[in-house]
Amino acid sequence: MARVYLDYNATAPMRAEAKAAIARAQDAGGNASSVHATGRAARATLEDARVRIARAVNAPADDVVFTSGGTEADNLAVFSVVASGAAKRLLIAATEHDAVLAAAQASGAAVEFIPVNASGVVDLAWLDARLSRWDAEDGRPFIAVMLANNETGVIQPIADIAGIKNTADGLLLVDAVQAFGKIAVDCAALGADYLSLSAHKIGGPGGVGALIVKEGAPLVARQHGGRQERGRRSGTENVAGAAGFAAAADAACASLSAFHALAAQRDAMEARLRSAHPDLVVFGEGAERLANTSAFALPGFASDAQLMTLDLAGFDISSGAACSSGKVRASHVLAAMGVDDALAGCAVRVSLGWSSAPDDAGRFAEAWLNEAARIVARKETA
Numbered sequence: 001m002a003r004v005y006l007d008y009n010a011t012a013p014m015r016a017e018a019k020a021a022i023a024r025a026q027d028a029g030g031n032a033s034s035v036h037a038t039g040r041a042a043r044a045t046l047e048d049a050r051v052r053i054a055r056a057v058n059a060p061a062d063d064v065v066f067t068s069g070g071t072e073a074d075n076l077a078v079f080s081v082v083a084s085g086a087a088k089r090l091l092i093a094a095t096e097h098d099a100v101l102a103a104a105q106a107s108g109a110a111v112e113f114i115p116v117n118a119s120g121v122v123d124l125a126w127l128d129a130r131l132s133r134w135d136a137e138d139g140r141p142f143i144a145v146m147l148a149n150n151e152t153g154v155i156q157p158i159a160d161i162a163g164i165k166n167t168a169d170g171l172l173l174v175d176a177v178q179a180f181g182k183i184a185v186d187c188a189a190l191g192a193d194y195l196s197l198s199a200h201k202i203g204g205p206g207g208v209g210a211l212i213v214k215e216g217a218p219l220v221a222r223q224h225g226g227r228q229e230r231g232r233r234s235g236t237e238n239v240a241g242a243a244g245f246a247a248a249a250d251a252a253c254a255s256l257s258a259f260h261a262l263a264a265q266r267d268a269m270e271a272r273l274r275s276a277h278p279d280l281v282v283f284g285e286g287a288e289r290l291a292n293t294s295a296f297a298l299p300g301f302a303s304d305a306q307l308m309t310l311d312l313a314g315f316d317i318s319s320g321a322a323c324s325s326g327k328v329r330a331s332h333v334l335a336a337m338g339v340d341d342a343l344a345g346c347a348v349r350v351s352l353g354w355s356s357a358p359d360d361a362g363r364f365a366e367a368w369l370n371e372a373a374r375i376v377a378r379k380e381t382a
């Protein structure tokens with residue numbers, strides 16, 4: 001039986017369009033900074049990718065800075081506002097990805113967390129009140145709120161947040177790494193000053209992404225050298241990676257309605273699990289969520305036991321806890337939503353994607369129910 005991959009929010013399988021674009025760029029070769037014909041062709045490929053990424057998020061091409069991925073894009077934005085002196089105090093949503101949280105904490109600026117409600121949605125009233133008593137000594141308010149959460153899929157009201165930050169001349173970073181290619185992302189409509197993207201989440205290659213920097217927003221280079229990316233990010237450009245990223249972005253953005261349709265499969269799976277286990281908790285259920293993501297917990301069925309048994313049964317899923325370097329930490333996302341440690345320790349994430357088969361979530365549900373029944377039976381005989 002072929003394995004069922006249900007971990008698209010970790011990374012998505014590469015699309016054929018991306019593989020073909022990468023192969024073409026690699027075969028053509030060339031350094032995009034060289035002035036000879038081969039270099040000029042590489043430059044044309046890179047600039048074509050820039051235009052396509054910009055178009056995909058409704059931003060000017062000049063605003064696109066290619067990076068090594070979402071982590072670098074988030075770090076570049078956070079360190080830019082601090083290094084430029086624009087902001088001395090950062091307001092970071094409590095459910096942000098570590099790429100934002102850890103960068104903020106390493107930046108030397110003061111950090112405050114924007115609370116979220118039990119569904120994981122940012123508390124707009126808190127933000128409004130906090131900005132109304134902003135101390136000018138702290139510079140411009142810097143706000144970081146992701147468009148969609150990697151663990152729960154919860155979508156944030158970014159345009160409302162931008163409206164609040166505009167009243168205080170703030171700066172807004174929107175980490176759109178999980179949202180891009182899954183829902184429409186319109187940089188201008190969102191009101192973002194910075195927006196981060198990553199190719200591998202949408203079926204592009206790993207190790208390439210972009211930071212969209214609105215004209216006038218502070219940008220202080222972190223890498224120095226050959227002044228590539230108009231001095232904003234030195235280092236020989238990853239032309240093949242950018243070409244693969246653009247091809248994946250085109251394909252993902254052309255199939256948003258197919259992605260949206262994954263919600264039916266996801267919802268049926270959640271309903272099936274809940275019909276057998278009414279005490280199943282689905283995180284972020286009360287909020288708008290990405291169509292592909294389900295984070296849930298059954299009290300008493302530990303995350304690592306689920307991961308292990310489902311892995312043996314042929315399903316790739318992820319634990320609700322962030323796992324880095326082999327260490328599993330409690331999920332700060334679930335903690336911020338007020339989920340207690342015992343329940344958070346039972347959380348898993350199932351995430352579908354562009355190449356999921358129509359019955360993937362259904363097959364998972366049947367396998368999961370078998371394992372859950374075994375756990376319940378074991379507890380009853382214990």
Ligand code: PLP
Nearest residue numbers: 069070071097099150177178198
């Ligand atoms: N931001 C979010 C919301 C993510 O989910 C991830 C990846 O897990 C990142 C940033 C980091 O992106 P990358 O893996 O491209 O460094």
